[in-house]
Amino acid sequence: MSDDMLIHFSSNSSNQSDQSLPTKIAKLEARMVGKPPAAQQQQHQHQQHATWAALSSTPRSVAAAEDLAQESSSSDSDDDIGGEFLIQANTQKRQKVKEDDNSTVFDRVEVVADGRQNTTETLEAKASDVNRKKHGRGRGNSGSGRGRGSRANEQARSQISSSTVSPSNGQLESSHHKDNKPKEQFLIDNCSSLEEEVTSLRRKVAALEEDLRKSRQNAVDYQNLCHQLEKELKDVKEYEQQMKPRPVWECGGSPATKRTKIISDLLISVSKAERQEARLKIRQESVRLGNVGVIRAGTVISETWEDGQALKDLNAHLRQLLETKEAVERQRKSLKKRQPDKGDGVDVESGVQEEDLVIQDEIYKSRLASIKREEEAILRERERYELEKGRLIREMKRIRDEDGSRFNNFQILNHRYALLNLLGKGGFSEVYKAYDLVEHRYVACKLHGLNAQWSEDKKQSYIRHAIREYNIHKTLVHHHIVRLWDTFEIDQNTFCTVLEYCSGKDLDAVLKATPVLPEREARIIIVQIFQGLIYLNKRAQKIIHYDLKPGNVLFDEFGVAKVTDFGLSKIVEDDVGSQGMELTSQGAGTIVVKHLSVCYVLKVLHLFFSFLAVVECFELSKTPLISSKVDVWSAGILFYQMLFGRRPFGHDQTQERILREDTIIKARKVEFPSRPAVSNEAKDLIRRCLTYNQAERPDVLTLAQDPYLTYSKK
Numbered sequence: 001m002s003d004d005m006l007i008h009f010s011s012n013s014s015n016q017s018d019q020s021l022p023t024k025i026a027k028l029e030a031r032m033v034g035k036p037p038a039a040q041q042q043q044h045q046h047q048q049h050a051t052w053a054a055l056s057s058t059p060r061s062v063a064a065a066e067d068l069a070q071e072s073s074s075s076d077s078d079d080d081i082g083g084e085f086l087i088q089a090n091t092q093k094r095q096k097v098k099e100d101d102n103s104t105v106f107d108r109v110e111v112v113a114d115g116r117q118n119t120t121e122t123l124e125a126k127a128s129d130v131n132r133k134k135h136g137r138g139r140g141n142s143g144s145g146r147g148r149g150s151r152a153n154e155q156a157r158s159q160i161s162s163s164t165v166s167p168s169n170g171q172l173e174s175s176h177h178k179d180n181k182p183k184e185q186f187l188i189d190n191c192s193s194l195e196e197e198v199t200s201l202r203r204k205v206a207a208l209e210e211d212l213r214k215s216r217q218n219a220v221d222y223q224n225l226c227h228q229l230e231k232e233l234k235d236v237k238e239y240e241q242q243m244k245p246r247p248v249w250e251c252g253g254s255p256a257t258k259r260t261k262i263i264s265d266l267l268i269s270v271s272k273a274e275r276q277e278a279r280l281k282i283r284q285e286s287v288r289l290g291n292v293g294v295i296r297a298g299t300v301i302s303e304t305w306e307d308g309q310a311l312k313d314l315n316a317h318l319r320q321l322l323e324t325k326e327a328v329e330r331q332r333k334s335l336k337k338r339q340p341d342k343g344d345g346v347d348v349e350s351g352v353q354e355e356d357l358v359i360q361d362e363i364y365k366s367r368l369a370s371i372k373r374e375e376e377a378i379l380r381e382r383e384r385y386e387l388e389k390g391r392l393i394r395e396m397k398r399i400r401d402e403d404g405s406r407f408n409n410f411q412i413l414n415h416r417y418a419l420l421n422l423l424g425k426g427g428f429s430e431v432y433k434a435y436d437l438v439e440h441r442y443v444a445c446k447l448h449g450l451n452a453q454w455s456e457d458k459k460q461s462y463i464r465h466a467i468r469e470y471n472i473h474k475t476l477v478h479h480h481i482v483r484l485w486d487t488f489e490i491d492q493n494t495f496c497t498v499l500e501y502c503s504g505k506d507l508d509a510v511l512k513a514t515p516v517l518p519e520r521e522a523r524i525i526i527v528q529i530f531q532g533l534i535y536l537n538k539r540a541q542k543i544i545h546y547d548l549k550p551g552n553v554l555f556d557e558f559g560v561a562k563v564t565d566f567g568l569s570k571i572v573e574d575d576v577g578s579q580g581m582e583l584t585s586q587g588a589g590t591i592v593v594k595h596l597s598v599c600y601v602l603k604v605l606h607l608f609f610s611f612l613a614v615v616e617c618f619e620l621s622k623t624p625l626i627s628s629k630v631d632v633w634s635a636g637i638l639f640y641q642m643l644f645g646r647r648p649f650g651h652d653q654t655q656e657r658i659l660r661e662d663t664i665i666k667a668r669k670v671e672f673p674s675r676p677a678v679s680n681e682a683k684d685l686i687r688r689c690l691t692y693n694q695a696e697r698p699d700v701l702t703l704a705q706d707p708y709l710t711y712s713k714k
């Protein structure tokens, strides 16, 4: 017994010892039903395979070759153990090997079809491969398996090497193939069809490459989109996190955090009650004073103001008085016609005495006088109603703005500032009353929204402008200047500045409610404004406010006036001459405006026409030189308006008319109305502030010496 056989036995016995008995029984049964002996069967199969292999496709041919090798070795084994004990097991193995190897051979044949491989060699290698596998499986990893197994391999190899592979269709062709064509012709045909196939394959490869390129491009695009969406998601999450209510006490339950929660809840309840009350009041007042109605003209729908019942009643009363007045006057006229001749003192027709006529006339006169008084009282009342109406309209606007605000939900910003009710809305910002949960004080949170539709340039310009403002403002610590406590970003398009809260009205609201202030009150306000301006001009780095107007003077609960809004302010350069620096030399004012929206430009234009209507800024022929004298001019206009209820130049004029008529350029001399009576000292101060010639106009520190501003005892 050869080594091979020994190994074979041992492997079979080890692998199949458990199955040997049923297998034997199966074989005995087969013999009993008269099946040919296994050896004959195998030989018959062998012959069939060989014939078929020569005609069939390559995978099958190779499989047949492998079968051959397999069968050779199997039959060896069977013979050696004197029967067909391993037929079933070996058939299973063979099938497995076939399955494994068919695909590999198929691949190989495809490669050969590309004309890149030597088929015969490949198949030989395959055959030996198959053998190796068989040895590996059947006999462990023995590398020494030769003998009958090897002989079978060689038989298979010779079988395969006598075959050729048709390169055109990947089939093996037997050298015994009976073909009528001459061999060369056959090769040429095959060659041309192979070329065609190669061309078509190349086309396919090119198309696939194009597809691949597109897919890669798509992948890159999707990746970018993905990054962008991830970034947006991150922003939204951050925003949400920031908006999350009350994280301070969510982190822990210490008494301090519980206290904070209670405070915040109380504040929110109070604010909610205030909101309700404000809305209720508006509803009640609008019945009395009026409401916004909608009118439709064709397709155009617009809002209009409709007076309330109180105003309607007043107007009706006025009309009625007018009618009565006209009737009385008519009576008086007819009475005059009935004046008796001077001679006898008796009206001939009616016999009325002259004295009666005089008395009658006196009655009419007296009636007319009382109508006039009544009329004046109604007019005063109507004026009061108009002011109330103005206040109502502002409050309606505030409530509408509050309802439309995205910050109206009592959010806590920066884990610290509990937003309460909206105080007002400016051109670019919303100001909320808020409570600082760390410092435990009320603050005003000014929320600056950048228009999401703005270009990046515009946003950057606005942010630069704002940062400049806050860098200036945060260094200012003075009783008459609103403190800036904090600034932080809320999201990409919004940031917040936290300001000292001023619970009183701003001067603009005060003047709307009471257009003329008593001189004493006006004086103390202008003195406080000057205190703030003096502070700005005594610092190492002097500042021009550049935007002094009633809306930028706030009052705290004790009536202390404070200057705010440093959005247009300018830092005075060190080397500036006595006449000031060029208006274009810093980013503020008109220069900043260049970068901002049209809305902002209009705002600044409005400013020029009202408070900053400084002559030097209107001198278009040369670059204006500005200094603290600009603020002096604005303060003069403010003081004038407080005392006389109107502005000295261009009051009630449209901006267009102010420009057209050169109102500001002609503003050489300030005129004072006769009423209300105002002290000469006050008028002098105004004259000094509104000195047309910039060189002659005193600056802030010079004006600060004016006795009217000092309250010093003489």
Ligand SMILES: Nc1ncnc2c1ncn2[C@@H]1O[C@H](COP(=O)(O)OP(=O)(O)OP(=O)(O)O)[C@@H](O)[C@H]1O
Residues within 6 Å of the ligand: 423, 424, 425, 426, 427, 428, 429, 430, 431, 444, 446, 482, 499, 500, 501, 502, 503, 505, 506, 551, 552, 554, 564, 565, 603
């Ligand atoms: N520190 C503050 N305390 C209390 N109320 C404030 C404070 N700052 C601003 N306000 C109020 O908030 C409202 C809006 O102020 P904001 O400064 O945004 O608007 P504005 O000055 O009218 O507009 P703009 O800045 O566009 O000129 C105003 O009614 C103002 O009185």
